[in-house]
Amino acid sequence: MTDVARAVGVSHQTVSRVLNDHPNVRPETRERVLEAIKSLGYRRNSAARALVTRHSGMLGVVCFDTTLYGPASTVYGIEQAARAAGYFISIVSLKEITRANVQEAIDHLADQGVDGIIVVAPQRSAAQAIADIPDGIPVVAVEGGHAPGASVVCVDQVAGATAVVEHLLELGHETVWHVAGPPDWLEAEARLLGWREVLEAAGRAAPKPLPGDWSPRSGYEAGRQLLRMPDVTAVFVANDQMALGVLRAFAEAGRDIPGEVSIAGFDDIPESEFFSPPLTTVRQDFAKVGSRSLDVLLRQMDSSGSADLERVVVPPEFVQRESTAGPPGP
Template identity: 45%
Template sequence: MADVAQRAGVSSQTVSRVANGHPGVVESTREQVLTAMQELGYRPNSAARALKRGDFRTLGIILFGLSTTGNVYTLEAIATSAAQHGYATTLLPVAVPTQSQVRGAFTRLGELAVDAIIVIMEVHLLDAATVSLPPHVGVVVADSDADDQYSVVDTDQAGGAREAVRHLLELGHKTVWHLAGPVESFAAQRRADAWRATLREAGREVPEPLRGDWSADSGYRAGLRLAAEPGCTAVFAANDQMALGLLRALHESGRTVPDQVSVVGFDDIPDSASYVPPLTTVHQDFVEVGRLCVEGAMRQIRSNAGERGRTLVPTRMVIRQSTAPPPPAR
């Protein structure tokens, strides 16, 4: 900085103001300093600036798994929104969702110096991990259930599932089978609970749900079992990837969609419109979830205080060609 100041013929304080983007610098002086910086190859030391300001302009992200579509899109939205605020992101995937892995991720983020942390995983792991957060580091949790312990941004899981089931019942199906997600998943549990409650409210039979692991392979395996159920005319799959495997299993088993079996997914991933047939599904706004996570983190950073409460992002039905009235009773 002293070298730049000497080359530009200004004080070190002026160099500092230019480096930090301070508006109170005469434009001609700013140009002199920027030219000197370029000639000398000077770059501000971000670590030193962070220590001086007391902030690092970095958000930490902890998540379990990059294999699910929802996590990938949410992560992309968080990174994009953070960049718009002038913040970098540090990602720490947790390979195995255990208490020790989560605790280690928080420890590493503390060492890397972040201003707030966004968690994309089941929050019970966070609660049980006895993590020690640095002072004034806010936490925002995406798509999980944190009660009143943290700020939560979540898709309206229950509302979306209710819409899916009602759509099938309104088409005339007597009941709706369910291909659920993993039992440890908050989102899967909320969708399954809403499916069950909607059928009971309508006075319909509640079939035993089948479970997958969010993958198309698990949807295919469950689909082979559902194809063998002669009374199965409608299925609500807890995500679009499992619905894809389900469609393949029904096709291979000679059960046509939607003439014999209607299928609804959840997510509305871009590929779902190209399934055969194009998939009726529940659209969830991953971009909005990611944006609201960053907004929540920004509020906590500005106020230097934690935040509680839940923000629900609405869903909407996207009707395509995978649903129709049930076949005539024989």
């Protein structure tokens, strides 16, 4: 900063005002300072800045299984929103979700001096572990259900499942089968709930859900089971990867989709519109989840922990494609 001030012929304080967007700097002076910063290759010293402002400019993210489309897209959305707001992200990815592991991740981020933490908590055990986060650290849970002691930002999973099942019933199907996600995942639980509530409200029988683990392999195995059930005409699959496996099982058996059986998924992964046939599904706005999560966290940080806890629900979007149609005729 001293070198920049000397090059421009202004005070050290003027350079500081320019760097901090202070209004009391003449436009021509600001422009000269910025040109000198560029020509001299000036870079801010983040560590020194943190000592002065008592803010590190760093946010922590704890996440789980970022190989899956949903969690990976959520983390990407958070990172993009944080960068736009001038923050850096430090990520701790956990393979196994236990209270001890979550606490270790939180301690690691706290030791780095992060200003706040976002926990991508799609599993019940992760949401419960948030209760152990020390007071004084602003925290937001993403897809954390009703995480105790934390604000929550989530997609309305029940509404997404409701849209799919109502669509299939409106096409004329008598009932809808369901390939569910892992039972410890809050998203799977909410999608299962939406499916069941629509069938019950319509007075339709709810077949026993088939278990899955989010993978195409588990969807394929569920599809092979469904092939042994002659009354199946419509299937709601809890994510698109499993729906891909179901489609493969039916294709191998020579069953026409959607002529004989309609299949719908959830997530709208980039490949969904190129499945054979293109998949009817539910789109989650992960960019909005990221920006809303950051907004809530910044409010928590600005209030020094005194802000009321928030619950922000992002609506999903139903996407109809060629994998669903009316049931086959008699």
